[in-house]
Amino acid sequence: MTRTLLALVLGVLIGVGATFLLAPSSLPPRQPDSRPSIEPAATRPIDIAAPPAAQEASRDFYRQLADADAEALASMIAQAAARAPSTDRELALAVLFKRYAELDALGAVRLARQARVGGAALGAVYGAWARAAPDQVLAALSTVTNAEDAADVAVAVIMALGADGSAVRRVTAVLAAREESTSFAGLSPQPVPTPAGRLGAIAGRSALALAAERWADLDPRRALAVARDIDDQRIRPTFEAAALRSLANVAPNEAFAGLADIDTSGPNLPLFGTALVELARADPERLLAAVRDFPPDARRLAESAALQQLAQSDPAAALRHIERLPLGMERQGFMRLVARSYGKRDATAALAWAREQRGEQMLVSAVIGGVAEDDPGRALDLALALGSPMERMTAVQMAATMGARQDATAEAMANRLLAADDPAMKDMLGFTVVAMWASRSPDRAMEWLLANGQDMSPNAFQQIGQQLAMRDPQKAVTYLARMPEPAREPWVHGVVQGYAQNDPQAAIDWLGRFRGEPWYGRAASTVAMNLAQRDGAAAARLFDDLTADAGGVPPEQLVNVIATGWANQDPAAAADWVMRRTSEPQRDLAIRNVVGMWAAQDADGARQWTLRLPQGAVRDGALAAALTASAMQRTGNLDPGLLNAFASPQAQQQSVLQIVQQLAYDDPTKARAIADAHLDATFRARADGMIEAARNQPRFGVQGVEVGVGVVQGAAPAVRGR
16 A cells, blocks of 8 residues: 555655645544654565656545555655655655644654655645644744755745744744844845956855745745734844845836835845846846935945846946946946946957046956856957957956866867967966866866976966965875976975965975975975964974075075064064074064064063063164054053163164154154153154154155164163153
C-alpha cells in the first residue's frame, strides 16, 4: 500500500501541490498509537520512480492518503528524504509531512527535524501545527535557526493563522525577537543602484526580510495593505518594501500610486532598493518625475536606477535629465552610469558623445566598459583605436579587466596586447589581464606567461607572482624553476610579498634560500617594509639578518619604516628594538616616531619608558615626541616632568617651539599661552611669527616655516618653568 500511495503522491504533485499545501485540510485527523521513528519500517523499499499521470491518480489520491496511518507515512517520509534533492522530492515531503502533522503535529515536527528537511516541507509541518496549537508553534518558530527555513515556516504559519494583519503581527514579533542584535535598517538586503552603474547589496539575509518577500509574492496588494497596518515602525518598512517590489512586478501603476506614501528616509532607504529598480524597469521617466521631492539619498537611489534603464532605451532622454542637474560629483557619477549603459546600446554614438564632453575624462572608459560587458573583443578594438595615449590606456585597461573574466577571452586579449608595439601596453598586460586571469585560472594563465614571458616587462612577473602567491603560495613557488633568468628576481620579489601575507615566517625562510643572489637584499628589504604593519617582529628579524645589505634602501629609513609599522602593534617592543641599533642615525628618527605613536595610545607608558632612557640626543628626540603628544592631549600646560628632562635648554626650547608651531593652526590661544609660559624672548619672537603666519596662511606652504622642524640653533638663556 505504501508503495502505491507514494507513487500517487509523486504523480499528483504537479497538479495539486501548491493548493494542497496552502489550503486548510478537510481530511479527518487520526490519532496514532505511538510516534514512529524516522527510520523506515522493515518493509520492502518503496519505488518512487515513474509515477502515473496526475490526472489519472487524483481520483484516488486524497482517499488513500487519508487512509494511511502514521507508520506508513513515516516510512514514506524516510524513503522520500533519502532521495537526491529535486523539486519533486521537496513537494513529496511537503505533502507527506502535512498529512502526518494532521495526525500528530508534534510528531511531525520531530520527524522533520530528524530528517533535516526545510523549505515547503517544514512550512507544511508548522502550518498544520499552527491550526491546532498556535501559541505552541509561535514559540517553536524562534528555534528554527536557518533563516531560509524560518521564512518558509513563518509564511506557512501566517497562512494558517488567517493571512491577515493579526497573523502577520504575531509572526513578525517572533521573527523580530531573533533579530534583536541586528539593526532593523539592514534586515532586508536589497540591490541598491549606485552612480557607478552597479547594483550593490547590503550583506546579510534575515528570516524577517525573507518572510516579507515570500509573503508579498503570494498577493502583493494584500501584502501592501497589511504592511501599512503594522504599527511597529521597525518592522513595517521591511514588509512595505517587499510588497511594493512585488506589486511593481505585476501592477506598476498601483506601485507608482503607493510610492508617494512610503518613508524612504534614513535607515529605511536601502529596504526600497529593489522596489525602485522594478519601477525603473517599468517606466524610468515616470520614476524620475515621481521622486523629485524625495529626500536627497532616496532621490539619488531612484535616479540611479531610472537613468540606468533609460540610457539603454533612450540615451538622449537620460542625458537631457542629467543636463538639468547642477555641476558636481553627483552629476559626474550619473554621466558615467549613463555612458556605460549607452555604450552597451550604441557604442559608436556613445563614444562620439563621450569624447565631446570636455573635462570628463572617465566617460570614454565608461563607454568601453559598457561595450565590454557584452563584447570584450570589440571593446578592445575601440580602445586601441583611440588617439590620446592616456585615454587609450585607461580604456584598454577597462576592456581588459572585463575580458579577463573568461579564459578564452583573456588569452585572446593577452595575445593582442603582447603584439602591440607599446611598452606601456605590455606592462599593463601583466598588471591587468594576466594577473586577473591567474587569480581565476592559475594553471592556464601561467602556461601562457611562461610561453610568452620573454616579450613582457619583468614588472609583470612581480605583479603576477604576488597575486598568485596570495592565493596559493606553494603553487607560486613551484613555478620558479621554469622562470626565464631575467624574470627570476621579479618573480621572487612578487611571490615572497604575496607569501608573507599568508605565512610571514615561511615566506622569510623561503627567501633565505636566495641569500647568495645579488638581488637578495632588495627583496628582503621590500618584504620587511611590507611586513612591518602586520608582523613587526618578523620584519625586524629579517632586517637583523640583512647585516649591511639593505638592497639600496638607507638603513635608517628601513629601521624607521619597520619600527613605525611595529609600533601600531607593540610600541614597547618596537622601541626596545630601535634602541638596540648601534647606529645613532638609525635610532634617532625611528625613536621619535615610535614614541609619538606610543604616546597617542598609552601616554603614561611612553612617558615612563622615555624618562628611563640615558641622557643624549636620542633621549631628547623621544622626549620631544612624548611632550608633543602630551601637549595635544592635555587641556592645560605642558608636562613638567618631560619638560625638565631635556639634556640642554636648547633642546627644550626647540621642542616647545615645535609644539607652538603645530598648535598655531588648530588652537592659537593655547599656542600663545605655551609660548608665553615656556619660551625666552628670542624663541618667543619666533613663536609670534609662527602664530601670525598660521592666522593668515594655510597649514602648508607657509613661507619660511616647516612644521615639526627645529628652527633655532645656538645657545639659549635659562628657560622659565611652570
